[in-house]
Amino acid sequence: MNEKMxxxxxxxxxxxxxEAAPVERAAPDALTIGRRLRHVRQQAERTLGDxxxxxxxxxxxxxxxxxxxxxxxxxxxxxxxxxxxxPLADLLATAPPSRxxxxxxxxxxxxxxxxxxSLGLPSVRIGPRLPTEALEALVGMHEAMAAMRSEQAxxxxxxxxxxxxxxxxxxxxxxYFADIEGAAAQLLSDVGHRGGxxxxxSVDRIAEHLGYHLVHTSDLPGSTRTVSDLANRRIYLPxxxxxxxxxxxxxxxxxGHLVLGHEVPAxxxxxxxxRVEINYFxxxxxxxxxxxxxxxxxxxxxxxxxxxxxxxxxxxxxxxxAHRFTNLATKVLDIPVHFMRIxxxxxxxxxxxxxxxxxxxxxxxxxxxxxxxxxxTARAVFDQPDLSRSYQQxxxxxxxTYWCSAFVDRTxxxxxxxxxxxxxxxxxxxxxxxxxxxxxSRCPDPSCCTRPPQELASRxxxxxxxxxxxxxxxxxxxxxxxxxxxDDTEVYQFLERHAREDG
Numbered sequence: 001m002n003e004k005m006x007x008x009x010x011x012x013x014x015x016x017x018x019e020a021a022p023v024e025r026a027a028p029d030a031l032t033i034g035r036r037l038r039h040v041r042q043q044a045e046r047t048l049g050d051x052x053x054x055x056x057x058x059x060x061x062x063x064x065x066x067x068x069x070x071x072x073x074x075x076x077x078x079x080x081x082x083x084x085x086x087p088l089a090d091l092l093a094t095a096p097p098s099r100x101x102x103x104x105x106x107x108x109x110x111x112x113x114x115x116x117x118s119l120g121l122p123s124v125r126i127g128p129r130l131p132t133e134a135l136e137a138l139v140g141m142h143e144a145m146a147a148m149r150s151e152q153a154x155x156x157x158x159x160x161x162x163x164x165x166x167x168x169x170x171x172x173x174x175x176y177f178a179d180i181e182g183a184a185a186q187l188l189s190d191v192g193h194r195g196g197x198x199x200x201x202s203v204d205r206i207a208e209h210l211g212y213h214l215v216h217t218s219d220l221p222g223s224t225r226t227v228s229d230l231a232n233r234r235i236y237l238p239x240x241x242x243x244x245x246x247x248x249x250x251x252x253x254x255x256g257h258l259v260l261g262h263e264v265p266a267x268x269x270x271x272x273x274x275r276v277e278i279n280y281f282x283x284x285x286x287x288x289x290x291x292x293x294x295x296x297x298x299x300x301x302x303x304x305x306x307x308x309x310x311x312x313x314x315x316x317x318x319x320x321x322a323h324r325f326t327n328l329a330t331k332v333l334d335i336p337v338h339f340m341r342i343x344x345x346x347x348x349x350x351x352x353x354x355x356x357x358x359x360x361x362x363x364x365x366x367x368x369x370x371x372x373x374x375x376x377t378a379r380a381v382f383d384q385p386d387l388s389r390s391y392q393q394x395x396x397x398x399x400x401t402y403w404c405s406a407f408v409d410r411t412x413x414x415x416x417x418x419x420x421x422x423x424x425x426x427x428x429x430x431x432x433x434x435x436x437x438x439x440x441s442r443c444p445d446p447s448c449c450t451r452p453p454q455e456l457a458s459r460x461x462x463x464x465x466x467x468x469x470x471x472x473x474x475x476x477x478x479x480x481x482x483x484x485x486x487d488d489t490e491v492y493q494f495l496e497r498h499a500r501e502d503g
Contacts (some may be wrong), residue, residue, distance in 0.1 A: 028094045031068030031105045033077070038066040039097035040084050055079040068108060103135045110142035160366035162269035166276060167367075171354050174330035177280060183259050184284035197315045198286050200240075203248050206285070207235065210258055214251055215502065216240065221490035226254040229495055234502065236494075249320065252282035283324045287314045292324065293332045299429075300333050306431040307405060307420055308390060318407045319418045326352055326420070335426045338402075340378050344415040346371040355423050358399045360444065373397075374449040375439040377404035378419035387415075392432035394424070395439045403427040403435075 028036075041051055052062040055076065064070040072080075081088040096102035104126050110116060111123040124130070124138060188198075191205045207214045212233045220227060220238055227236045235254045240247035256262075256278035265271040287310065295313070299305045311321040322339060329337045336355035342348050348370050351359055360370040372378055377393040384391050387408040394403050404421030427433045442448035451457075 028092055029068075030065075030071040031108055032094060032096060033072065033091060034066045034068040035101040035105055036091050036093060036097050037080060039101060040086055040090060041066075044084055046084065051080065051083055054083040068105075100132060100135070103132070103139050106139045107135060107142065110139070110146070115146075116142070158268055159272075160362075160368060162272050163368050164366055165269065166272055167352065169273075170276075170352055174354055175326050175352055176328065176331040177277075180260065180277060180280050181284055181289045184281055185288060185290070187259060188285060188288055193288075195288075195291055197313070198248065200248055203251050207251065207255060210255060212255065212258070215498075216247075217498070219494065221487060221494050223487045223490065226250050227491055227494060228254055228257070229499070232499060232502070234498075236498065248286060249282045249316075252285050253278040256281035279323070280327065283316075283320055283327065286316055286320070287324045289328065293328055296325075296328060296332055300335075303429055304431045305333075305429050307407070317409070319409060322407075322418050322420050329422075330354060333429070335422055335429065338419075338421050340372070340417075340419040341409075342372055342378050342417055342419070344382050344417075346374065346379050348372060349416070355402075355421070356399050357397065357402060357421065373441040373443040375441040375443075376419075377406045377421065377439075378417045380437075380439060381406035381408055381417050381419075382415065390432070391437075392435040393437040393439055394427075394435070395441055397441045398443070400424065403430065403433060405430070405432055 041048075048059040048062055048066075052059045056079075057076070061070070065072050065076075077091055078088060081091055096105055107124070107126055116123075126135075187206060187209070191202065191209050193202060204214055212228075212235050215234050215236050216239050217236050218239050220236060225238075228234075229236070235251065237247060237250055237254070257274070260274075260277055260281060262274050262277075265274055292310065292314075295310070296305065299309065307318065307321050307325055310316075310325060311318050314321070316324075319341065326337050326339045329335045338353035338355050338357045339351065340348060340359075341350040348359065348367050351367050353359065359367040360372060361367050362370060374380075376395055376397075377391065380393055381387075381391040387410075390405050390407045392403065392405045394401060401424040402421045403424060404419050406417045406419040409416045409418055422430070443450075452460075
């Protein structure tokens with residue numbers, strides 16, 4: 001029964017009790033009423049059978065009330081108060097009658113919770129034979145577990161905080177992680193890779209070197225990208241319908257967990273960090289540091305750095321090439337940069353910076369879900385007649401002038417732009433610096449691009465009513481679980497089915 005229903009049922013009882021003695025206004029629940037009733041009965045040295053018989057109840061029915069498993073009617077409580085010679089207010093008070101009773105109530109509530117039931121463990125019998133020390137330990141354990149679940153719960157606020165912390169870590173490291181670079185380089189050396197693009201056959205050899213077999217299948221659970229069978233040392237991947245580089249990246253990301261020694265993530269922040277690390281690892285294998293570093297240094301000397309060249313040379317997506325460039329730009333080239341992936345309506349999905357650009361933020365400092373200025377290159381690219389080509393533009397912003405190159409990525413979820421930029425003083429190293437496209441952004445000044453022109457506003461203000469397209473992923477709680485959004489039952493059924501078929 002919910003609190004509102006209980007409030008209505010006991011409203012008149014509280015009014016009567018308040019006439020006898022002041023009590024807290026919150027409605028007592030069945031557990032508290034039961035413990036208070038037992039306390040009063042035992043203080044009066046009355047037995048269950050004695051009190052139950054006095055009001056026409058069976059001892060078992062009274063026991064259910066005392067154990068909080070049955071909510072008593074007001075008439076029954078009134079009769080019990082009369083039989084025990086106490087004011088009704090004593091039975092309806094919201095405070096437990098003793099510290100021991102308070103502990104018993106907390107343990108009972110914890111054991112009745114759906115989260116405990118989902119563990120499939122037996123409940124501890126709560127009675128006078130249970131030592132108080134054991135009761136305290138059990139309550140402490142349950143409440144510590146609840147606190148951990150709360151901390152691990154990937155609410156939107158928790159997700160934004162985890163994203164912000166990870167972005168700070170990336171900025172402090174200039175988005176370069178030597179340990180992951182070393183692991184990728186060592187693995188390529190172990191399999192005898194001699195340079196150039198990493199083929200699917202090379203990825204198969206890498207998997208075999210690690211003792212795993214790659215299996216492409218068309219029946220992966222819908223909530224997963226890949227599934228690793230650690231018992232039988234198989235990694236299941238989707239059929240490579242989306243292109244060769246996608247199949248390679250997914251396989252290397254799954255293998256990255258093994259190479260980097262990841263454990264089951266303790267919370268969403270660790271899950272997110274692991275996701276970034278395996279993406280980094282996959283890119284470091286597909287685009288090795290030494291090789292790409294030399295290529296970038298040559299391009300810098302020629303003043304001809306281009307993301308498209310990296311994409312084409314290693315057969316990866318534009319986004320992978322852009323990510324990889326940000327890994328090495330500051331470490332190898334001494335060039336600060338920023339990166340964005342935004343939707344066609346300007347909403348930020350991913351972003352990184354160490355060049356001082358000021359992304360739009362909310363009150364908590366989070367940038368994911370914020371909308372970038374319409375005059376920035378990342379949005380201006382959508383207005384170009386040929387979306388198959390990259391677009392370059394200079395933009396004057398409140399934090400300085402930036403040159404950026406953006407490319408439109410067509411996905412099943414719609415159009416996105418991938419944007420890489422650098423401060424004006426570093427543009428001399430990049431292809432496309434000769435562009436004459438220039439824009440001015442005054443954001444967050446509302447007159448820049450969020451406030452409509454006065455003429456339009458005066459004509460339509462109060463005469464329109466748009467129906468907004470809400471970004472539900474920004475409002476909904478993140479999916480729960482160790483691996484957010486993954487249906488464990490589907491995964492285990494999948495593994496069971498394939499263990500029989502492939503065994």
